[in-house]
Amino acid sequence: MLIARHVDAVDWETPIDRSRVYFCETLTPLYYTQSYNALSPAQRLRYNQLTGMLSNELILRLETQFVDRALAAVTRHGEIHADLTERVRRFRDDELRHADSWKRLNRLSEPDWYTDDRPRLVTVPPLVKMVAALVVRYPAACPVIFWLQLAQEEHSIEISRRCLRLPAGLLEPRYAAVYGAHLRDEVRHVQVDCRLIERFHAVQSPVARRLTAAAFKWLIEHCFLKPVRSTVRVLDVLASEYPELRPMLPRMIGELRKLAGNTGYQHMMYSRETTPLTFELFDAFPEFHSMRRVLLAYTPAGIQ
Numbered sequence: 001m002l003i004a005r006h007v008d009a010v011d012w013e014t015p016i017d018r019s020r021v022y023f024c025e026t027l028t029p030l031y032y033t034q035s036y037n038a039l040s041p042a043q044r045l046r047y048n049q050l051t052g053m054l055s056n057e058l059i060l061r062l063e064t065q066f067v068d069r070a071l072a073a074v075t076r077h078g079e080i081h082a083d084l085t086e087r088v089r090r091f092r093d094d095e096l097r098h099a100d101s102w103k104r105l106n107r108l109s110e111p112d113w114y115t116d117d118r119p120r121l122v123t124v125p126p127l128v129k130m131v132a133a134l135v136v137r138y139p140a141a142c143p144v145i146f147w148l149q150l151a152q153e154e155h156s157i158e159i160s161r162r163c164l165r166l167p168a169g170l171l172e173p174r175y176a177a178v179y180g181a182h183l184r185d186e187v188r189h190v191q192v193d194c195r196l197i198e199r200f201h202a203v204q205s206p207v208a209r210r211l212t213a214a215a216f217k218w219l220i221e222h223c224f225l226k227p228v229r230s231t232v233r234v235l236d237v238l239a240s241e242y243p244e245l246r247p248m249l250p251r252m253i254g255e256l257r258k259l260a261g262n263t264g265y266q267h268m269m270y271s272r273e274t275t276p277l278t279f280e281l282f283d284a285f286p287e288f289h290s291m292r293r294v295l296l297a298y299t300p301a302g303i304q
Contacts, residue, residue, distance in 0.1 A: 009177075010104075016172060017172050017173070018049070021045065021166070022049045022052025022171070022172055023163060024162035027051070027163075035252040043245065047238050050121065050238060051231075052175065053121060054231070056105050057102075058122055058230070062148075062149075064099045066145070066148075067095055068095055071089075071095070072092065073138075075092070084192075084199065088196070091189055121237070143212055144219070146201065147201070148216065149193045149196075150277060151278045154274065155274065156186055157183060158274040194281065213290065213291075216288070224269075225270075235253065266296040266297055267297045282300065
């Protein structure tokens, strides 16, 4: 497997190079606020690194606690085509390998923090945990998980692409290696996501499809689009390391809360450039045309 071969060659022993970024700055929420301009170069670098570790935690959570359970349930579904079953199993195996690479990256980045598998930056509200547990339990009956997989994996492809386009020597080498390996697999995974949506969503009744679309819309709006809880945690850590930033926290948090209405931020998250297959499927299923009420970059095809 590509990721196994690529990541096995990574030097996981040499201490992390803290003079380099872990993430492309245009992927960081604070980049789209006025507060970002007030940060010193050292503060921006540390914010970048913390956001990179947060991204690792988010992807790890999606791949181990969300996607893995849904894919395991699908492979037990008796009516799925044999070829798709094999693709799903390979998908699941890939995600388990990916999870190991994200864990190792964070342990290398902050050895004292990641002595176990508990997240240090991701915070999930109880209601979201309850909804997530429900949707992964019945992926065939409520295929919102496949829509989430597609949107988030396309976004993770954009993360890898932007990071790998950074000038030579700017990105920490171990991060570059993992982004490169992850990118190769994710390009294949989104095709499986599309097949799963066609297999399980398209055959639902109109009422069930509308319910799936409504659940997806709620989750994107409240859990993925608004950078609040976990990004505030990143700012808290940043301010603990740079106490002079403490008076700025209310301003920074206030600006983050407004980002859901920021065109540049929204286009980075979800657009025809960054999540093209997701938007194509929105076009194909009329019940998803309502996503234009949440995503500023989305207008159904054919509507001006």
